[in-house]
Amino acid sequence: MNKDDRDRYLATIFAPSSLQNQLWALWAFNQEVAKVRENVSEAMLGEIRLQWWADAIEEVKSGAVREHPVCQALNEASLNESTLDLLTETIAARKLDVFDEGPADFAALCDYADGVGGALQEVSYRILAVDALVEAGISASRALGQAWTMLGLVRALPFHWQAGRSYMPASVKEGMHLPDPEQAFNQLKPTIERMLNYTRQQLDECKKLIKTLDKNQRKLFVPIALVELYLNTLDKAGNNPFETPPFEASELRKLWKLFAFKLTA
Numbered sequence: 001m002n003k004d005d006r007d008r009y010l011a012t013i014f015a016p017s018s019l020q021n022q023l024w025a026l027w028a029f030n031q032e033v034a035k036v037r038e039n040v041s042e043a044m045l046g047e048i049r050l051q052w053w054a055d056a057i058e059e060v061k062s063g064a065v066r067e068h069p070v071c072q073a074l075n076e077a078s079l080n081e082s083t084l085d086l087l088t089e090t091i092a093a094r095k096l097d098v099f100d101e102g103p104a105d106f107a108a109l110c111d112y113a114d115g116v117g118g119a120l121q122e123v124s125y126r127i128l129a130v131d132a133l134v135e136a137g138i139s140a141s142r143a144l145g146q147a148w149t150m151l152g153l154v155r156a157l158p159f160h161w162q163a164g165r166s167y168m169p170a171s172v173k174e175g176m177h178l179p180d181p182e183q184a185f186n187q188l189k190p191t192i193e194r195m196l197n198y199t200r201q202q203l204d205e206c207k208k209l210i211k212t213l214d215k216n217q218r219k220l221f222v223p224i225a226l227v228e229l230y231l232n233t234l235d236k237a238g239n240n241p242f243e244t245p246p247f248e249a250s251e252l253r254k255l256w257k258l259f260a261f262k263l264t265a
Contacts, residue, residue: 004031010254011223014262015128022127025073029053029087030120032070037097037165046098054091057084083126089119102166102173106194109169113149113198114142121145121223128220137217140209147202147227154195155230157188157241181242192239196231203227210265218265225261226254 005027012023033053040046056071061084065075074087093115096103103109118141125141126133153160153167160167161184166176168191175187185192203224210218229249237243249257 004035006251007226007254008223010251011226011258013255014222014258015220019127019130021073022077022079023124025070025077026120026123026127028070029074030090033091033094034097036094040098043098047095050091050094050098054088057087057091060084077127079123079127083123086119086123086126089115093119096167100165102168102170102176105169105171106191109153109167109195110146110150110198112167113146113153117145117147117149117152118142119145121148125220129217132217134213134217136209136212137220140206140213140221143202143206143209144221144223144227147199147206148223150195150202151199151227151230154192154199154234154241155244157192185240185242189239192241196234196239199227199231203231215265219262221265222258222261225257229254229257 008027008030012020012027015023033050036046036049040049056066056068057074059066060071060075060079061081063075065071074084079087093112096108096112103112121141121144122138125137129137158181161176161181164177166173168176168188172188172191175184175191178184178187206221206224210221233244233247233249234241236247
């Protein structure tokens with residue numbers, strides 16, 4: 001977790017210590033399903049592995065826990081059935097990962113962002129809010145997760161380009177196969193800008209919703225600080241993810257942004 005999902009690790013440091021183990025279990029689960037594509041040689045094996053996790057979640061509901069440390073950690077997190085259903089939603093969305101074709105269109109890409117990021121962030125909110133869940137908080141968490149995932153896809157575009165993978169809509173995915181980064185960016189620029197506009201819209205929606213929450217609940221949304229930081233980094237690079245390295249924030253700056261958000265929320 002510390003290595004594979006550093007940003008969520010940093011954000012979790014600012015969560016109440018009594019709830020951190022539940023969050024570690026959630027993020028460990030996310031790493032297991034997120035890395036399925038990297039750990040299999042063909043799509044069918046990826047689908048089998050995702051089904052293994054879907055079955056494992058169903059078994060956690062019934063109290064039958066598999067001999068896997070993440071399954072055991074999820075069981076110890078004592079998540080209720082409706083919250084575990086959100087993990088199943090994430091697994092279903094992750095099926096897109098095991099194929100290299102990418103989403104059919106931009107609407108399908110947004111569905112992926114919601115299923116992967118929105119559902120996961122809602123679980124995080126349900127853990128942190130404990131018994132003080134409110135509809136505005138749930139909606140805000142979905143919007144934040146959608147923004148986080150869409151922005152993550154933009155930031156990961158150079159990695160996916162090198163690996164020959166695409167999360168671009170079918171109409172523009174040929175840009176991911178161009179041999180030169182500059183050519184790829186020029187081809188994909190309108191879609192990248194659309195993805196970033198979606199990120200900003202969902203971020204704005206999240207921030208509008210959390211204004212209706214009390215201070216203690218607003219503090220639960222510290223990942224907002226990193227979304228804003230990365231949007232700023234991309235803005236400095238002309239929204240070109242291939243050109244962001246010189247502008248990337250240090251870890252100390254990330255920690256400061258997270259701390260400042262929690263302090264002023």
